[in-house]
Amino acid sequence: MFQVNRSENRLRKLEEKRFADLQLREREHLQEWLANQPDTLGEELLIIQKEFDGFADTRERLDLLALDKDGHLVVIENKLDDSGRDVAWQALKYTAYVSSLTKAQIIDIYQHYLDRFCGGGNAVQSICDFLEVDELDEVVLNPGNDQRLMFIAANFRKEVTSTVLWLREHRIDARCFKVVPYGFGEELFVDIQQVIPTPEAADFMIGMTEKTAEEKNWHDTMRQRQRFHEVYWNRVIGHLNTKDATKYKDLSSSRNHWLSIPSPLENTHFSLVLQKRHIRAELFLAWPTREETELVFNRFCARQAEIEGKFGQLLEWIKPEKKRTARIQLSKSSDPYSDEVVDEIADWLVNTYCELETALRGALNEISESRLSAEYGES
Incomplete structure (x- = not known):
C-alpha cells in the first residue's frame, strides 16, 4: 500500500505491520472494528451478537454472528496475524450449532445484543429496517442449510484455504478476508481484502459451482x-x-x-x-x-x-x-x-x-x- 504525495507527485510505501507488534488484540480491536463497521466485508451485514456462547452443552464462543440482506446467518471468525490450523473446524462447529436457530431465538439473541452493547432498542424493528420489510412475518430467517462463513486473518494456512475452497465446491458460502495493518508515522491504516473468492471471480465461481451441482x-x-x-x-x-x-x-x-x-x-x-x-x-x-x-x-x-x-x-x-x-x-x-x-x-x-x-x-x-x-x- 502506498501514500500519494501530490505536491511532489511521488508514492511513499506504507510499512506493513504485524498486529502483535502493534499490541493489537483480536477481541478488543479487530472484533470491535468489524462489529461497528461490518460493511468492510464487502456487503451490508447486521451484527446480532458477539462472543456468542448460546450453545447447549459447550462453553465455546463464536466471534461475531450476523444476518445478511437475505436473512441468512453469517458466522464470522477473526484471527490476527495467522489463521491457525483449527479455525475452519471451529467455524464449521459454530455454523452447525446456529443452523437450528429459529426466528424467535434469533430475535432474542439480537435483543440481548442491543441491550448489552447498544443501549437498548427494538430487535424486531431493527431487523425489519435492515431487511427492508414492513413485518417480520414476510421473511424467513436462517432458512434451510444456507448459513454462511467468513474468515478474517492477515495470513491463511493451507489447511484453511483448502477447506474453504472445498466448502465452496459443495455450495457452502465460505469466504476469506485478508486484513493487514499498515503504519504511516503515528497513523495506523488497515486494509481488508476478500481473497477467496476474489470479487472478480465470485460470479464465475458461483456459475461453476452451479454447473458442477447440475452435473x-x-x-x-x-x-x-x-x-x-x-x-x-x-x-x-x-x-x-x-x-x-x-x-x-x-x-x-x-x-x-x-x-x-x-x-x-x-x-x-x-x-x-x-x-x-x-x-x-x-x-x-x-x-x-x-x-x-x-x-x-x-x-x-x-x-x-x-x-x-x-x-x-x-x-x-x-x-x-x-x-x-x-x-x-x-x-x-x-x-x-x-x-x-x-x-x-x-x-x-x-x-x-x-x-x-x-x-x-x-x-x-x-x-x-x-x-x-x-x-x-x-x-
Missing part, C-alpha cells in the same frame, strides 16, 4: 435410473417367463433403458424401451451398411398390410435417411418412472412385444431363410 444431480439421477432399470427389467423378464419359460430362460437384465430380445434374423432384434415420456416395443434393424438395412426394411414394408392385419392395429415404420438403422414399432405416451404405473407398463410392454413378435414371425423366418438360401446358393 452431480444429473449423474445421481442416472445412477438411480440405472438401478431402476436393472430391477424393472428383471420384473419384465419374469412376466415373459410366464409366457414361455424355455424361450426366455437366457434373457438377462440390463441397466440400460432398453431390454434386447433376440430374433431369428441376423442384425435384427426386438427391444422394449423406456423413454422419459413414452414407452415402446419394436423390431430394431441395424445391418453393417445403410443400403443393407434399407433392403431388408423394404422387404418387411412389402408385407406391411399382412403384418398389421395380424397385429391388429397400425404400426410405426421408421427408416431415417442418413442412418443404417430402422424400426418397426408401437409406442405409447407414458411416464415409465412413475411408481403408480410400473406394473401397468410392464404388462403393456410384454403383451405388445408378444403380439408384435407373432405378427412379424412369418416375415422374419422367410427373410432369414431366403438370405441363407442366397448365401449358400452363391457358394
Whole structure:
C-alpha cells in the first residue's frame, strides 16, 4: 500500500505491520472494528451478537454472528496475524450449532445484543429496517442449510484455504478476508481484502459451482435410473417367463433403458424401451451398411398390410435417411418412472412385444431363410 504525495507527485510505501507488534488484540480491536463497521466485508451485514456462547452443552464462543440482506446467518471468525490450523473446524462447529436457530431465538439473541452493547432498542424493528420489510412475518430467517462463513486473518494456512475452497465446491458460502495493518508515522491504516473468492471471480465461481451441482444431480439421477432399470427389467423378464419359460430362460437384465430380445434374423432384434415420456416395443434393424438395412426394411414394408392385419392395429415404420438403422414399432405416451404405473407398463410392454413378435414371425423366418438360401446358393 502506498501514500500519494501530490505536491511532489511521488508514492511513499506504507510499512506493513504485524498486529502483535502493534499490541493489537483480536477481541478488543479487530472484533470491535468489524462489529461497528461490518460493511468492510464487502456487503451490508447486521451484527446480532458477539462472543456468542448460546450453545447447549459447550462453553465455546463464536466471534461475531450476523444476518445478511437475505436473512441468512453469517458466522464470522477473526484471527490476527495467522489463521491457525483449527479455525475452519471451529467455524464449521459454530455454523452447525446456529443452523437450528429459529426466528424467535434469533430475535432474542439480537435483543440481548442491543441491550448489552447498544443501549437498548427494538430487535424486531431493527431487523425489519435492515431487511427492508414492513413485518417480520414476510421473511424467513436462517432458512434451510444456507448459513454462511467468513474468515478474517492477515495470513491463511493451507489447511484453511483448502477447506474453504472445498466448502465452496459443495455450495457452502465460505469466504476469506485478508486484513493487514499498515503504519504511516503515528497513523495506523488497515486494509481488508476478500481473497477467496476474489470479487472478480465470485460470479464465475458461483456459475461453476452451479454447473458442477447440475452435473452431480444429473449423474445421481442416472445412477438411480440405472438401478431402476436393472430391477424393472428383471420384473419384465419374469412376466415373459410366464409366457414361455424355455424361450426366455437366457434373457438377462440390463441397466440400460432398453431390454434386447433376440430374433431369428441376423442384425435384427426386438427391444422394449423406456423413454422419459413414452414407452415402446419394436423390431430394431441395424445391418453393417445403410443400403443393407434399407433392403431388408423394404422387404418387411412389402408385407406391411399382412403384418398389421395380424397385429391388429397400425404400426410405426421408421427408416431415417442418413442412418443404417430402422424400426418397426408401437409406442405409447407414458411416464415409465412413475411408481403408480410400473406394473401397468410392464404388462403393456410384454403383451405388445408378444403380439408384435407373432405378427412379424412369418416375415422374419422367410427373410432369414431366403438370405441363407442366397448365401449358400452363391457358394
